[in-house]
Every structure is written in C-alpha cells, then in structure tokens.
Amino acid sequence: MDYKKVSSASSALKKYISKTDNETAEKSQLFEDDGEFIYLVVTSKHYFSEFKNLKPQMATLKSGLYSKRSEPPAICIFTRDPQREYKDALLNGQTPITRCIGVSKLKGKFKPFEARRALRTDFDLFLAEKDIANMLPPLLGKSFYGKKAYVPINVKVRHSKNSEINSEAVNHRVTKILNQTPIIYPASRTMLVRVGTTKHSDKEISANVKAVMDVIKFDKIIEIGIRSNNSPTLPVYYADKIYSESDIGEHTDDEFETEGVKRKREESRLDELLAEVVDEEEIVAYNREQKQRRKRVKTASENETE
Template sequence: MPEKKAVAKSPTGEKSVEPTSNSPYQLDNAQVLKASKALLKYVKEKKAESAKSKKANLLEDPENPTPETIWLNLTMKKLVTDTKRLKPARIILPHPLRNPQTTTICLIVKDPQRTYKDLVATTPALSAVVKKVIGVSKLRAKFKSFESRRLLADSYDLFLADDRVICMLPAIVGKTFYSRSTKVPIPLSVSPVERLQREVDNCLKATYLHLNAAASSSLRVGLSTFTPEMVGENVSAVVERVVEGGKGVGKVGVPGGWRGLRSLHLKSPESAALPLWLAQELCEGSDVLGDGEREKLAAKEAIRKAEVKERRKRKKMKKRETRISKEQT
C-alpha cells in the first residue's frame, strides 16, 4: 500500500505535503516546489533581459509569445532498452501542455483514409482540432521532396499516427520530422473508429516518454507560463507513473523503480539542471559481477548475435527462393 502523506503548514502559512516516512526512495515535494520556483524565476528574468537587449527575437509575436518548455530529466543506473522505440509511453498530466482550442493536428492513418475523414468531418469536437487526415499511400506519393515534407511539418502543431503504421513513417517522412522532437508522430489507436475522439483528447492531455538506447531520458512537464505548483503536480504525476511503476507505463518504466534511478533534474532549454532527487548509492550489490560472470555474459551475447545472424540469413534465403519461384512461373 502507498505510504500516507501528512499536510504541514510552512512558516508563511502555505500548505505543503510532506511524506511521513524517512525513506530516501521518494520524491521530496518541497524540493520540487523550490526548484520550480527558481527555474520559472530564471526563465522570466532571462526573457526580460532578452526583450531589453538587441538580441530580441524579431519573428516572435509580441502579443502571443511562445512559452518555454520545462523538462524533467531522468537518469537511470541501467539501460531501459537496447534499441530505439518508435512507440513512446503516454502519461496523462493534471495540467496539459497543449491548448485544444489553438492546437492544430494532422492525423496519419492506414489506408483507406475515407472512413476517418468522414468521421472527423461529422464530429465537431474532432474537426475543431484535426485539420487534416492523410493516408500512408498519399503521404508517400505527395510528399517525396524535402521541401514538401518541411512545409507539411510547419503547417501543423501536432502529428498523430495510427499505431499500425507508426513503424513505416521514419522511411516515409525521414529526418524532416524525426530530427525535431515536437514533430515526431505520436501513435494512437484508431481501431475501432469510435474511440478516435477519446484517443485524440488523451494525446492532447499527455506527455510522452521516448526511449532510446541510453541511460537517460527527458519529458516535457510544464511551460514557463505555469505556476510552480502546476509544474510540481505534473512532475509528481510523471514520477508516480514512470518511477513508481504506475498503471499504463508497464515495461517502459525505470528498471527497479527508485533503486534503479540515479537522478531527477528539472531544467529549461537554456538553464542549468536543478536537482530534484539524487541516489545515495550508484550501484547495488547485485550489479557487481562475480568471478566468471563476465565471461558467461560475453558467451551469452556471442550466442545471441550468432542466432540473430542465422535468422537474418534464413530470411534472406527465403526471399531469394520466393523471387526465383516467381520468375520461373
């Protein structure tokens, strides 16, 4: 059962949530709030200095400035995965980062696209945010050049894709989309079509954990227009789902939970990383290899690589035999 938290009043009269346990494997809400206040103050002062200097962004709309993103950096003791995953983990935030009234969405679906176009057109809630629906075949045929892909990426705020075709998109849209984190297509389930509206709403409310072959990862948890309390609540929601193994994240959470986590930091694109939590021990006793274990692991890895090589060889031979049989017929 989760540990209960006591509500205590600070000297200023504000309420703060403090854990009743002295365990080091938990998030200190006071530290999160302190870091959020310091970071938002730094972003505000930096923006004021930029507005006074000659290096002001002339392309930015002064009446509707673009807020800066607040990031949560997670550093693990072990790799979460050894390959890059194209399907990130969805984490619903109590304070969403996107405004449904101003966000424009391009929806990429499996052929045929007419079913989804008709559904969007007949649903006012969907047509208000989904401005374009395009099938994979038309995406491949109409957007072959780099310039056409760049124009498509700049035309919409968010790209959602049917999870059945998400693995095909890197070869179709290329680095024009995948070199910018804000344009990477986000997978959603559109089957059956009746759940499309709920899936789109959840995508607008969520942040995503993209996993690569690395020991660190970053998530968007706030904007510079948020209050420190809003940033803190979003951080707590992410930690609860990713670190503490909450429902919905499953196998993409931190291996070992808190004991598998090395550090948590909060930062903006141009600021230093402010620590939220640091591990007292960098490795557990089970992480230290004993006598002969290194050789055993090396032997297992050699066997695995040989099996992968053999499977690829058989697959290649099967394709060759299929091609030859078609040519003979």
C-alpha cells in the same frame, strides 16, 4: 523524491527563461504568448532500453500540456488512403483534429526533407492511424523520429479493417491524449519528458512531474532535473549511491588473472623457453638469484618505511 524541490526549481527556471533574449532563444512549438515547454530530465545508471523504442507510454497529467493555450492545439493525423474519406469523417468538427494526411501524400508531397521539417513545425501534436504506424518511420525520417517529442501517437480509427471510421471513438481518444504526455524509453541513459509549460504554475509542474514519475518503472535512476529548450538543467534529485556491490557483482571471467598468478605464469613460460637454449642448472641458479633479489628489495623497502 521531495516534490517541494520541484516547485522551487520550476520557479527558478521560469525566472531564468524570462531573462533570456526572446529574439535569439530557440522557440518551442508553442506560440510566444503560450510559453515554452518544460521537460523532466531523467538520468539512469544504464540504458533505458536496449533498442530505439518508437511506441510511447502515456502518462496522464494533472494539468494537460495544452491546457494553458490561448488557442486549441493544431493536431495532424497520418492515415491510410483514401485521404478524403478520413477528412470527411474527422475534420467535420466532431474531433479536435485539424488536418489529415494520407500515406500516398507522405510518399509524394512530403518526400523532400524540407517539406517534412516544415510540416513538423506547423503542428503541436501528431497522431497516426494504428494500422500504418510501422510504415511511418521511413516516410517521416529524422524530422520526426530524431526528436522524440514529434513521434506520432497511435490512435485506433476503426473497430476493424473494413468497418467505418469511428469519429466518436477518435474524439474520445484524442481528448484523453491532450491530458497526457508521451514517455519514450530511449537507447541511452538520459530521457526527456514534457511536463508542462512556463504558463503552468509551480504547483502544477510539481504535480505533473509526480504523475510522470509514478509511471516510469525504472529502479536505476541516479539524477532527475527540469529544463526548457534553452536552459541548463536544474537538479531536483540525486541518488544516495550511484553504484552498489550488486552493480559490480562477482568476477565470472574464467580468463581473469591476478597479478601474482600472471607473474608466475609468465615466469613458468620463460623457464620453458630458456630450457630450450640454456642448461637446466643455470635456470635454477638464475631463479634462485631473482628470488633473493626480490627479497632484498622488499626488506630495503620495509626498512625505509620504518
């Protein structure tokens, strides 16, 4: 892929966004003065995954998604109970996490859909203690898992189940995540990945796109583009061939019939049915007439062509 095209597309995309009416445009999670997210749009021949994948693969970016922010991103982590223990360990300034929410709080205060949707809009990044990751989909619902960008990223908080919370390790992990972007392979042919914001330079967007494409191990890609939440997709790559002979392959259906074979089978079956009610000599005469008729039609057609 020619990454110079990505820079050109990024420049054109930002010009388009700057002309969009900010009052009617749907805003991303970023504050207005921090720009809008820019997404890489990857389209493939086949589904990226056979099932809905909720565990993201992380790609390290050249310029982090939040590196152009005027303020640090708001980060929320979902943890086991008791919630107070995690607050004391992680919200004491040793990590960039700004809020901890325990499982019991998700089952109570955040059970209503509106409460979960409001929570989703209050933070830029969501994390989850690794031990409770499987519990979250039914607790958070479509508010989070219907939008891939809001799927919590797993973080190991303790060395073992009964050990103390390791705030130093959590800080190291979160700092690393802030320089990464999640890639979630969907059960569809189109995938969106955040690769920057409108505050990033065209060169930085291009470098981030390359970093993501180096991670995506999929050889059936037919189109790549970039877009924002409210813009059309600007293409930067098209595959030379959409389908090849290897995609079609040989016909392996044992029940498949060519038109000729199908006609002969139907005629044979018709003969069997006619034999039950018509004399055999009449059937032979009928078939002879049909054969001659087809021959005459073919000859007439050839003569007209000449």
